[in-house]
Amino acid sequence: MLISNADVHFSERLQTVYHCPADELPPHLIRYTRLLDTFHTRYGDLGSVTIVRAPGRVNLIGEHTDYNGYPVLPMTIDRDIVFIIAPSEDNTINLMNEDSFFGERSFVAFGAITPFAQGDWGNYVKAAVQGLIREGVVEEGKAKGFRAVVGGTIPGSAGLSSSSALVVASALAFLAANHTSVEPVMLAELLARAEQYVGMEGGGMDQAISLLGDAGKALKINFFPLRQESIQLPENVAFVVCNSLVQASKSSSTRDAYNRRVVECRLAAALLSSSLSEKLGRPVYARLLADFTPSLLHCTEKELEQEARLALGHQPLRLSEIVLRLGEDEAEVRRRHCTLKDGSTVAEPPEGFKLWQRYRHVVSEAARVERAGAVLSSGDIDEFAALMNESHAGCRDDYEVSCDELEALVAIARKHGAIGARLTGAGFGGCTVNAVPLGDVDRFLKEVRREYYETYVKEHSESEFVPFRFIDDVMFVCYATKGAGIV
Ligand code: NG1
Numbered sequence: 133m134l135i136s137n138a139d140v141h142f143s144e145r146l147q148t149v150y151h152c153p154a155d156e157l158p159p160h161l162i163r164y165t166r167l168l169d170t171f172h173t174r175y176g177d178l179g180s181v182t183i184v185r186a187p188g189r190v191n192l193i194g195e196h197t198d199y200n201g202y203p204v205l206p207m208t209i210d211r212d213i214v215f216i217i218a219p220s221e222d223n224t225i226n227l228m229n230e231d232s233f234f235g236e237r238s239f240v241a242f243g244a245i246t247p248f249a250q251g252d253w254g255n256y257v258k259a260a261v262q263g264l265i266r267e268g269v270v271e272e273g274k275a276k277g278f279r280a281v282v283g284g285t286i287p288g289s290a291g292l293s294s295s296s297a298l299v300v301a302s303a304l305a306f307l308a309a310n311h312t313s314v315e316p317v318m319l320a321e322l323l324a325r326a327e328q329y330v331g332m333e334g335g336g337m338d339q340a341i342s343l344l345g346d347a348g349k350a351l352k353i354n355f356f357p358l359r360q361e362s363i364q365l366p367e368n369v370a371f372v373v374c375n376s377l378v379q380a381s382k383s384s385s386t387r388d389a390y391n392r393r394v395v396e397c398r399l400a401a402a403l404l405s406s407s408l409s410e411k412l413g414r415p416v417y418a419r420l421l422a423d424f425t426p427s428l429l430h431c432t433e434k435e436l437e438q439e440a441r442l443a444l445g446h447q448p449l450r451l452s453e454i455v456l457r458l459g460e461d462e463a464e465v466r467r468r469h470c471t472l473k474d475g476s477t478v479a480e481p482p483e484g485f486k487l488w489q490r491y492r493h494v495v496s497e498a499a500r501v502e503r504a505g506a507v508l509s510s511g512d513i514d515e516f517a518a519l520m521n522e523s524h525a526g527c528r529d530d531y532e533v534s535c536d537e538l539e540a541l542v543a544i545a546r547k548h549g550a551i552g553a554r555l556t557g558a559g560f561g562g563c564t565v566n567a568v569p570l571g572d573v574d575r576f577l578k579e580v581r582r583e584y585y586e587t588y589v590k591e592h593s594e595s596e597f598v599p600f601r602f603i604d605d606v607m608f609v610c611y612a613t614k615g616a617g618i619v
Pocket of ligand 1: 194195196197198199290291292293294295296327332333334335336337338556557558559
């Protein structure tokens, strides 16, 4: 077989993107070749094509902090979404997913784009296109569509950001079809707003790490305004992802539970603002929990915590109680704090809103991220792992986003060599991330496979576990790749 200069160039390019040794390139080359073949079989020869990709991510620490304005510390993973595209003559977007389960989708990039059925994969593409048109990046009347073959290797509904990777890749495809581009930081902010089209009031972590990620590095990301700091990943420890096989689907109860926590944090901010305003005798405006800065309030962190404890109370609060404390009209409280971007309102949970617990997790998690960034930079991996363990406890006890299966998986991981183990992403199922000393990785993989996938899963057949074909699809070492872009 003759190897052209273009082939050599493409191989070198993939090596930079995936940050892998040359002997690990063949599977990537095979995948891209397959996607290109599928494109030509489906659409014929349309001349030159563009390839865009967007990676998923694993969040090492900083859970449920992003939408509160606090930092996160994720890294990209070498599982991604790839689009092979060619521009259309008109504004139609045709999508073919190489996984026949997802099938083909088509829509027009014009006006208010109506979503497909809830949970449909095409909605993430619509979210990106709608966002770019709404924010004036692509001019509505002049927008060009594209034809695409889409291939993904990120496990879905697993807390590894497959949905945001799809949004990011879709945006890059639409921008390429319209011969335009947006600076990555701006694009990440725009797409965080755009993804709320699917009904999750999410923060900006996933779009940011997918676009700004760096090979071999983790990123500490701050929000409002978005800014990032690269941190070299340690060489003596691997971060291993293990999928609990419990689906945390964004189109169902997970979405409602997530949105309820967003609302609880908003209500906590409102109550704390009101009580601080009263105490200080001047208005304290704070929309996000991160807006309460002790130095600006001329108090210590401890004093602020005391104040929050008083303002939020230990017990869950009924909406009527919150309304009373805010001294506002109930309809106004619902409109300002409980209403989501799609106009729906988060209902009061039967047990009331758990404001103090949510506050305590978010603020302590934010402090852990600050510390984690510093100790990771200095190479103190034991301290980093201890912070991961504390983070998991906060997610489980105060934020209540763990489940029996995640607890079993974390316990098994710690028993077999993980020095730090925690749920990652939104929770309610999905994956754990584990810090495992390099020399223990093989044993860890073998034992977790035996004790969780071959034993626990079989013994708990009452749970709805997602079936899998290969163990590598559900348990793997993470390698940070380059951020999203044109390949
Ligand atoms: P995942 O796990 O990908 O659903 C979600 C949010 C993040 C962040 C985490 C919790 C979206 C798209 N993603 O991530 O912004 O809040 O939960 O830390 O909403």
